[in-house]
Amino acid sequence: MFEIGAGVGLVGAVGASAAIYASVHVARRSKAARRKADAGFLPDEPIEILPAQVAMLQPLVLEGAVRPFHAEPGPILGAPPTVKVRKVVSTGKPRTVRPVAALAPDPAAPHLSDDQKAELLSLIGTMQWDRALAVVQGHASRGCPLASLAAVAESPTLERVRALPEKDGPLSLGGYRVLAALVPGNAGYAEKVAQKEGAAAGRRDTLLAALTRDEDRFDPGTVWYNHPYNPRFDDVRLPIWLYIGCKANGQPWFRLRTNWLGDMRISVQGIEAIYDGMTETLTSGAYKIDADALGWEWRDEQVDVYQIEVLRSLASAREVRLRYKGDPYFVEVELTAEEQQAIADMIELYDLMRASVPEHEPIAA
Structure with missing residues (x-):
């Protein structure tokens, strides 16, 4: 170490500081020289990195067969985690359901003429249910919409059937068959047909046994x-x-x-x-x-x-x-x-x- 006497003065202090800085710098250079020679450092200028596809890698050759490993499912330890679902309330305006416009009738679809309507209504009025049913099925088979047929025949058929007394089961059965053909989606008509068919079968067997x-x-x-x-x-x-x-x-x-x-x-x-x-x-x-x-x-x-x-x-x-x-x-x-x-x-x-x-x-x- 250096001792700076009081008599040296300002010039001696400056010279001592320079000597100390020089000794420290020499020590750092000697440590850098003793580092490992194989340690690399990135250069200051930009370097080019090749993509992985350019690297010529040889495929790995498997020396033995690969056997899949089947692991048995382990037991569940503890209760399964509970997922909490939080209901999110929309902050926007309430959504209103827009009414769907009815489908316009196809002008190309065949429709009943006035004579055909009169014929069908005449069969219904005289309760010729078998012929009325055949006419309805015939119009439907050629493409006439059931909705247009029902608009003509459903109301008079239902009115005629309801006017029949309870004892006229066979007549009302024929009428409900026509109604079921006009409106296939009506469960009430189909239920009436099944109910009256069962009652008609029992009554028919009773009458046949007496003849x-x-x-x-x-x-x-x-x-x-x-x-x-x-x-x-x-x-x-x-x-x-x-x-x-x-x-x-x-x-x-x-x-x-x-x-x-x-x-x-x-x-x-x-x-x-x-x-x-x-x-x-x-x-x-x-x-x-x-x-x-x-x-x-x-x-x-x-x-x-x-x-x-x-x-x-x-x-x-x-x-x-x-x-x-x-x-x-x-x-x-x-x-x-x-x-x-x-x-x-x-x-x-x-x-x-x-x-x-x-x-x-x-x-x-």
Whole structure:
């Protein structure tokens, strides 16, 4: 160390400081010289770094097969963590649902003409449900929208069905089938159809068990059903005689036989039904005359829609008289309560049998 005496003065102090700085600088240079020679330092100027793709690396060669390691799941220690969800309330304006505009009808889609509407409404008004159903299916198959069909037919069909009494199950069943075809998405119509089909099946079996069953000897496969009140032979007075024929899994057909059996021939040209203050035509046309029987005339025909409705009215009327329009005079015969009941039973069975067979094929418009 250097000692600075008091007599040296300012010049001696400055010289001593310079000597101390020089000794420290020499010591730092000697330490730097003793560092390792392989230690590198980044230069002051910029350097170029090559991308990894340029490096020519040889692929690693596996000397053995790699076997996957299957680890068994370990037991869960402690209760699983609970995640707390915080409800975020929107600070903006409340979102309002915009009403969706109804789809405009396709002008290219076929629609019902006035004549087609009148035909469909006529079938509904006369409760020809099987034909009405076939017409609806026919229009739908050619591309007519069900919505336009329902707009025409749903309301009158529902009104007609609701006006039927509870005992007319087969008729209401046909009406609900039309409604279910018009509005397939209505669960109430489908439920009514299933409910009335079950009730109709039980009632049909009950009526069939009470009727007489005869197989046609000349037409194998055809079965005829007659009411027990109907006579086994033709030479018995019975003004109205209804019977039903059918084949296996086929539509039934309804037949009407009307007779005149008296003491003389009257040349019947038709029968008028008089009931509850009304007069309607039941049959029209000349009757066959048996040459061996003086007063026996008859007519056998397929029942049409109008005749079915007349017979339906006769079955529920308070009093019924049949007027035979002869030549040259008329003869009136009163219909008994037993004959009215036989008519009612046969009409009900016909409705049930017609409702149970497969539906008609769609009628192409």
